[in-house]
Amino acid sequence: MFYYYGRKKQIIRHYPVPNYDVIIEPFAGAASYSFHHNSIAKQVLLIEKDEKVAAIWTWLIHDATEREIQTLPELQPGEKSSEFLHIIHAVTKMAFAFKTIKVTPVLARNWEISRRVFAKHLHEIKHWEIICGDFTEAPDIEATWFIDPPYSGESGRGYRYSSTLIDYTMLANWVLSRKGEIICCEGEGANYLPFTPLIDLKGVAGKTSKEVIFYRQGKQRQRQQGRLFEPPIQIFPPGEPATY
Ligand SMILES: C[S@@+](CC[C@H](N)C(=O)[O-])C[C@H]1O[C@@H](n2cnc3c(N)ncnc32)[C@H](O)[C@@H]1O
Numbered sequence: 001m002f003y004y005y006g007r008k009k010q011i012i013r014h015y016p017v018p019n020y021d022v023i024i025e026p027f028a029g030a031a032s033y034s035f036h037h038n039s040i041a042k043q044v045l046l047i048e049k050d051e052k053v054a055a056i057w058t059w060l061i062h063d064a065t066e067r068e069i070q071t072l073p074e075l076q077p078g079e080k081s082s083e084f085l086h087i088i089h090a091v092t093k094m095a096f097a098f099k100t101i102k103v104t105p106v107l108a109r110n111w112e113i114s115r116r117v118f119a120k121h122l123h124e125i126k127h128w129e130i131i132c133g134d135f136t137e138a139p140d141i142e143a144t145w146f147i148d149p150p151y152s153g154e155s156g157r158g159y160r161y162s163s164t165l166i167d168y169t170m171l172a173n174w175v176l177s178r179k180g181e182i183i184c185c186e187g188e189g190a191n192y193l194p195f196t197p198l199i200d201l202k203g204v205a206g207k208t209s210k211e212v213i214f215y216r217q218g219k220q221r222q223r224q225q226g227r228l229f230e231p232p233i234q235i236f237p238p239g240e241p242a243t244y
Contacts (some may be wrong), residue, residue, distance in 0.1 A: 001060060001117055003089045003110040004053075005096075005158060007186065008148060011211065014199050018144035019105065019181050021218050025146045026135035029053065033146040033183075034128070035121075044128040047138050049161040050096075052084045054132035060118070061128050069118045075108045086111060089185045093158020093208035135174070142180040142218065151187040168192040181218035188212060 007030040009016075021042055023034045028046035038044065045173030048054040056228060075086060078154065082100045089110040101107070131137055135149070148165060156163030172192040175184050186195050188210035195212035202208055 001058065002085070002114045003091050005088070005091055005093050006148075006150070006155070007091075007189060008032040010034075011201070014211075015146070015183055015185075015213065016215060018042070018146075019218055020142065020144040022141065022143035022180075022183065023146060024138055024141075024143045024146070026077055026138045027147060027149045028057065028130070029148065030056075030114075032147070035125075035133060038121075038124055040124070040127065043136070044125070045143075046128065046130045047133060047135055047182060048130065049132070049134055050159065051132055052160070053088075054130055056085055056131040057130040058132070061124065061130055064118070064122060066119065066122060069115070069122055071093045072115050072118070073075055073112045074115075075103045077103050077105045077108050079103050089114065097152075126209050126234075136170075141219075142181065143178075144181045144218070145175075145183065147175055147178075148183065149185075149186040152190050152192065153187050175214070176216075177195045179218075180220070182214065182216040186212050186214070 009030070009032045012032045013036070018037050022045065023037065023042055024045045024047070025031050025034055026047045028048035030047050032046075033043040034042075034046065045147070046057055048057065066187070075081065079100055080100050081087065086103070086107070087095045087098050087101045088106070090098075090107045091110065095101070135147075149171060150159050150163040152163055152168050156166075168190075169192060175182060175193060184193060184195075186193075190212060193214040195214050198211045198213040200208050200210055
Protein backbone atom coordinates (compact mmCIF):
# COMPACT_ATOMS: atom_id res chain seq x y z
CA MET A 1 0.00 0.00 0.00
CA PHE A 2 2.92 2.39 0.59
CA TYR A 3 6.64 2.82 -0.05
CA TYR A 4 8.80 1.31 2.69
CA TYR A 5 12.43 0.39 3.23
CA GLY A 6 12.78 -3.35 2.50
CA ARG A 7 9.37 -3.78 0.92
CA LYS A 8 9.00 -6.69 -1.48
CA LYS A 9 6.65 -5.15 -4.04
CA GLN A 10 9.03 -5.35 -7.03
CA ILE A 11 9.79 -9.06 -6.57
CA ILE A 12 6.62 -10.33 -4.92
CA ARG A 13 5.52 -12.28 -8.00
CA HIS A 14 8.56 -14.57 -7.56
CA TYR A 15 7.21 -16.01 -4.29
CA PRO A 16 4.75 -18.96 -4.21
CA VAL A 17 1.08 -18.02 -4.36
CA PRO A 18 -0.83 -18.58 -1.10
CA ASN A 19 -2.65 -21.91 -0.75
CA TYR A 20 -4.65 -20.92 2.32
CA ASP A 21 -7.50 -18.45 2.73
CA VAL A 22 -5.70 -16.86 5.68
CA ILE A 23 -2.44 -14.97 5.11
CA ILE A 24 -0.35 -13.94 8.09
CA GLU A 25 2.53 -11.48 7.81
CA PRO A 26 4.22 -11.46 11.24
CA PHE A 27 6.77 -8.84 10.08
CA ALA A 28 4.30 -6.67 8.22
CA GLY A 29 6.12 -3.52 7.04
CA ALA A 30 4.14 -2.44 3.97
CA ALA A 31 2.67 -5.98 3.60
CA SER A 32 3.46 -6.44 -0.10
CA TYR A 33 2.54 -10.13 -0.14
CA SER A 34 -0.93 -9.72 1.35
CA PHE A 35 -1.57 -6.73 -0.86
CA HIS A 36 -0.48 -8.58 -4.02
CA HIS A 37 -2.69 -11.59 -3.26
CA ASN A 38 -5.49 -9.66 -1.65
CA SER A 39 -9.07 -10.55 -2.37
CA ILE A 40 -12.23 -10.33 -0.35
CA ALA A 41 -12.03 -14.13 0.09
CA LYS A 42 -8.68 -13.93 1.88
CA GLN A 43 -8.39 -13.07 5.54
CA VAL A 44 -5.22 -11.10 6.27
CA LEU A 45 -3.52 -10.67 9.63
CA LEU A 46 -0.57 -8.31 10.00
CA ILE A 47 1.75 -8.12 12.98
CA GLU A 48 4.18 -5.22 13.25
CA LYS A 49 6.33 -4.23 16.21
CA ASP A 50 7.10 -0.66 15.12
CA GLU A 51 4.29 1.39 16.65
CA LYS A 52 4.51 4.06 13.93
CA VAL A 53 4.19 1.50 11.12
CA ALA A 54 1.37 -0.33 12.92
CA ALA A 55 -0.39 3.03 13.37
CA ILE A 56 -0.40 3.53 9.58
CA TRP A 57 -2.16 0.19 9.18
CA THR A 58 -4.63 0.95 12.00
CA TRP A 59 -5.47 4.21 10.24
CA LEU A 60 -5.81 2.59 6.79
CA ILE A 61 -7.86 -0.37 8.03
CA HIS A 62 -10.07 1.23 10.67
CA ASP A 63 -10.15 4.99 10.24
CA ALA A 64 -9.25 6.28 6.78
CA THR A 65 -12.16 7.11 4.49
CA GLU A 66 -12.09 7.65 0.72
CA ARG A 67 -12.98 11.29 1.30
CA GLU A 68 -10.04 11.69 3.70
CA ILE A 69 -7.67 10.04 1.21
CA GLN A 70 -8.81 12.47 -1.50
CA THR A 71 -7.88 15.40 0.73
CA LEU A 72 -4.36 14.16 1.52
CA PRO A 73 -2.04 16.98 0.42
CA GLU A 74 0.52 16.68 -2.37
CA LEU A 75 4.13 17.15 -1.33
CA GLN A 76 6.34 19.70 -3.08
CA PRO A 77 10.11 19.16 -3.44
CA GLY A 78 11.93 21.42 -0.99
CA GLU A 79 9.20 21.56 1.65
CA LYS A 80 9.68 19.90 5.05
CA SER A 81 7.51 17.25 6.67
CA SER A 82 7.48 15.63 10.11
CA GLU A 83 4.81 13.04 9.17
CA PHE A 84 6.19 9.52 9.52
CA LEU A 85 3.97 8.39 6.63
CA HIS A 86 5.73 10.96 4.41
CA ILE A 87 9.20 10.25 5.77
CA ILE A 88 9.09 6.52 4.96
CA HIS A 89 8.48 7.44 1.32
CA ALA A 90 12.17 8.34 1.16
CA VAL A 91 12.71 4.51 1.24
CA THR A 92 15.92 4.66 3.21
CA LYS A 93 16.76 3.08 6.52
CA MET A 94 17.68 6.56 7.71
CA ALA A 95 13.95 7.31 7.60
CA PHE A 96 13.49 5.48 10.91
CA ALA A 97 15.82 7.98 12.60
CA PHE A 98 14.52 11.20 10.97
CA LYS A 99 12.05 13.40 12.84
CA THR A 100 11.72 15.81 9.91
CA ILE A 101 12.58 15.39 6.25
CA LYS A 102 13.14 17.73 3.34
CA VAL A 103 11.01 16.48 0.46
CA THR A 104 13.07 15.38 -2.57
CA PRO A 105 11.59 14.96 -6.08
CA VAL A 106 11.75 11.16 -5.58
CA LEU A 107 9.90 11.32 -2.25
CA ALA A 108 7.25 13.62 -3.78
CA ARG A 109 6.77 11.20 -6.68
CA ASN A 110 6.58 8.13 -4.37
CA TRP A 111 4.02 9.89 -2.18
CA GLU A 112 1.96 10.79 -5.24
CA ILE A 113 1.89 7.12 -6.26
CA SER A 114 0.85 6.02 -2.74
CA ARG A 115 -1.95 8.61 -2.66
CA ARG A 116 -3.32 7.05 -5.83
CA VAL A 117 -2.90 3.49 -4.47
CA PHE A 118 -4.74 4.44 -1.26
CA ALA A 119 -7.59 5.98 -3.24
CA LYS A 120 -7.95 2.95 -5.49
CA HIS A 121 -7.47 0.12 -3.00
CA LEU A 122 -8.53 1.39 0.43
CA HIS A 123 -11.86 -0.45 0.32
CA GLU A 124 -10.06 -3.77 -0.41
CA ILE A 125 -8.20 -3.89 2.91
CA LYS A 126 -10.96 -2.92 5.33
CA HIS A 127 -11.39 -6.57 6.41
CA TRP A 128 -7.68 -6.92 7.32
CA GLU A 129 -6.47 -7.05 10.93
CA ILE A 130 -3.38 -5.50 12.47
CA ILE A 131 -1.70 -6.38 15.76
CA CYS A 132 0.92 -3.97 17.03
CA GLY A 133 3.34 -6.31 18.73
CA ASP A 134 6.01 -8.97 18.47
CA PHE A 135 5.85 -11.70 15.79
CA THR A 136 5.52 -14.28 18.59
CA GLU A 137 2.09 -12.81 19.40
CA ALA A 138 0.66 -14.25 16.18
CA PRO A 139 -2.10 -16.82 16.70
CA ASP A 140 -0.96 -20.43 16.30
CA ILE A 141 -3.24 -21.25 13.36
CA GLU A 142 -3.02 -22.96 9.97
CA ALA A 143 -2.39 -20.31 7.33
CA THR A 144 -0.03 -19.11 4.64
CA TRP A 145 2.76 -17.48 6.63
CA PHE A 146 4.75 -14.86 4.73
CA ILE A 147 7.68 -14.26 7.05
CA ASP A 148 9.92 -11.36 6.03
CA PRO A 149 12.00 -10.35 9.07
CA PRO A 150 14.74 -7.72 9.14
CA TYR A 151 17.54 -9.60 7.37
CA SER A 152 20.26 -11.04 9.57
CA GLY A 153 22.94 -9.18 7.59
CA GLU A 154 23.74 -5.47 7.31
CA SER A 155 20.49 -4.52 5.54
CA GLY A 156 18.40 -5.59 8.55
CA ARG A 157 20.05 -3.10 10.86
CA GLY A 158 18.14 -0.01 9.74
CA TYR A 159 14.72 -0.64 11.25
CA ARG A 160 13.61 0.81 14.58
CA TYR A 161 13.26 -2.86 15.65
CA SER A 162 16.28 -4.14 13.82
CA SER A 163 18.09 -7.44 13.24
CA THR A 164 20.23 -6.81 16.33
CA LEU A 165 17.14 -7.50 18.48
CA ILE A 166 16.31 -10.83 16.84
CA ASP A 167 17.54 -14.25 17.99
CA TYR A 168 17.65 -16.01 14.61
CA THR A 169 17.96 -19.53 16.04
CA MET A 170 14.80 -18.90 18.05
CA LEU A 171 13.18 -17.39 14.93
CA ALA A 172 14.10 -20.49 12.89
CA ASN A 173 12.43 -22.77 15.42
CA TRP A 174 9.39 -20.52 15.53
CA VAL A 175 9.18 -20.51 11.72
CA LEU A 176 9.33 -24.32 11.59
CA SER A 177 6.62 -24.66 14.22
CA ARG A 178 4.08 -22.68 12.12
CA LYS A 179 1.05 -24.66 10.97
CA GLY A 180 0.34 -24.51 7.26
CA GLU A 181 2.41 -23.06 4.45
CA ILE A 182 5.66 -21.23 5.23
CA ILE A 183 7.41 -18.69 3.03
CA CYS A 184 10.43 -17.16 4.74
CA CYS A 185 12.55 -14.46 3.08
CA GLU A 186 16.23 -13.68 3.60
CA GLY A 187 19.34 -12.33 1.92
CA GLU A 188 22.42 -14.17 0.74
CA GLY A 189 24.51 -15.74 3.50
CA ALA A 190 21.68 -16.41 5.94
CA ASN A 191 21.95 -19.99 7.21
CA TYR A 192 19.55 -20.30 10.13
CA LEU A 193 17.16 -22.18 7.82
CA PRO A 194 17.90 -24.20 4.66
CA PHE A 195 17.39 -21.25 2.33
CA THR A 196 17.58 -21.71 -1.44
CA PRO A 197 18.21 -19.04 -4.12
CA LEU A 198 15.15 -17.11 -5.30
CA ILE A 199 16.35 -14.23 -7.47
CA ASP A 200 19.34 -11.94 -8.16
CA LEU A 201 18.54 -8.26 -7.73
CA LYS A 202 20.31 -5.55 -9.69
CA GLY A 203 21.17 -2.59 -7.51
CA VAL A 204 22.92 0.72 -8.09
CA ALA A 205 26.38 0.89 -9.73
CA GLY A 206 26.07 -2.63 -11.22
CA LYS A 207 25.94 -4.29 -7.79
CA THR A 208 23.76 -7.36 -7.41
CA SER A 209 22.27 -8.89 -4.30
CA LYS A 210 20.69 -12.29 -3.90
CA GLU A 211 17.34 -13.05 -2.36
CA VAL A 212 16.91 -16.48 -0.83
CA ILE A 213 13.80 -18.31 0.34
CA PHE A 214 12.77 -21.08 2.72
CA TYR A 215 9.54 -22.70 1.58
CA ARG A 216 7.48 -25.45 3.15
CA GLN A 217 4.21 -26.56 1.66
CA GLY A 218 1.18 -26.75 3.89
CA LYS A 219 -0.74 -29.95 4.44
CA GLN A 220 -3.54 -28.54 2.29
CA ARG A 221 -1.24 -28.53 -0.78
CA GLN A 222 0.28 -31.89 0.13
CA ARG A 223 -3.21 -33.39 0.38
CA GLN A 224 -3.96 -32.06 -3.10
CA GLN A 225 -0.78 -33.79 -4.31
CA GLY A 226 -1.37 -36.98 -2.27
CA ARG A 227 1.89 -36.47 -0.27
CA LEU A 228 1.83 -36.16 3.51
CA PHE A 229 5.35 -37.06 4.62
CA GLU A 230 7.76 -34.23 5.34
CA PRO A 231 11.40 -34.84 6.36
CA PRO A 232 12.46 -33.16 9.63
CA ILE A 233 14.77 -30.14 9.49
CA GLN A 234 17.56 -29.56 12.00
CA ILE A 235 18.44 -26.07 13.15
CA PHE A 236 22.07 -25.00 13.62
CA PRO A 237 23.23 -22.11 15.78
CA PRO A 238 23.97 -19.00 13.68
CA GLY A 239 27.49 -18.88 12.30
CA GLU A 240 27.84 -22.65 12.04
CA PRO A 241 27.74 -24.00 8.50
CA ALA A 242 24.52 -25.85 7.86
CA THR A 243 24.93 -29.16 6.05
CA TYR A 244 21.57 -30.11 4.71
C1 LIG B 1 11.67 -6.53 5.91
S1 LIG B 1 10.45 -5.57 6.70
C2 LIG B 1 8.98 -6.28 6.02
C3 LIG B 1 8.71 -5.76 4.65
C4 LIG B 1 7.39 -6.23 4.06
N1 LIG B 1 7.42 -7.65 3.73
C5 LIG B 1 7.03 -5.41 2.85
O1 LIG B 1 6.96 -5.94 1.74
O2 LIG B 1 6.85 -4.21 3.01
C6 LIG B 1 10.49 -6.18 8.33
C7 LIG B 1 9.48 -5.54 9.30
O3 LIG B 1 9.49 -6.26 10.53
C8 LIG B 1 9.28 -5.36 11.59
N2 LIG B 1 9.79 -6.01 12.83
C9 LIG B 1 11.05 -6.03 13.33
N3 LIG B 1 11.11 -6.78 14.43
C10 LIG B 1 9.86 -7.27 14.65
C11 LIG B 1 9.31 -8.14 15.63
N4 LIG B 1 10.04 -8.65 16.63
N5 LIG B 1 8.00 -8.47 15.54
C12 LIG B 1 7.22 -7.95 14.53
N6 LIG B 1 7.70 -7.10 13.58
C13 LIG B 1 9.00 -6.77 13.63
C14 LIG B 1 10.06 -4.12 11.17
O4 LIG B 1 9.61 -2.96 11.85
C15 LIG B 1 9.77 -4.08 9.66
O5 LIG B 1 8.63 -3.30 9.40
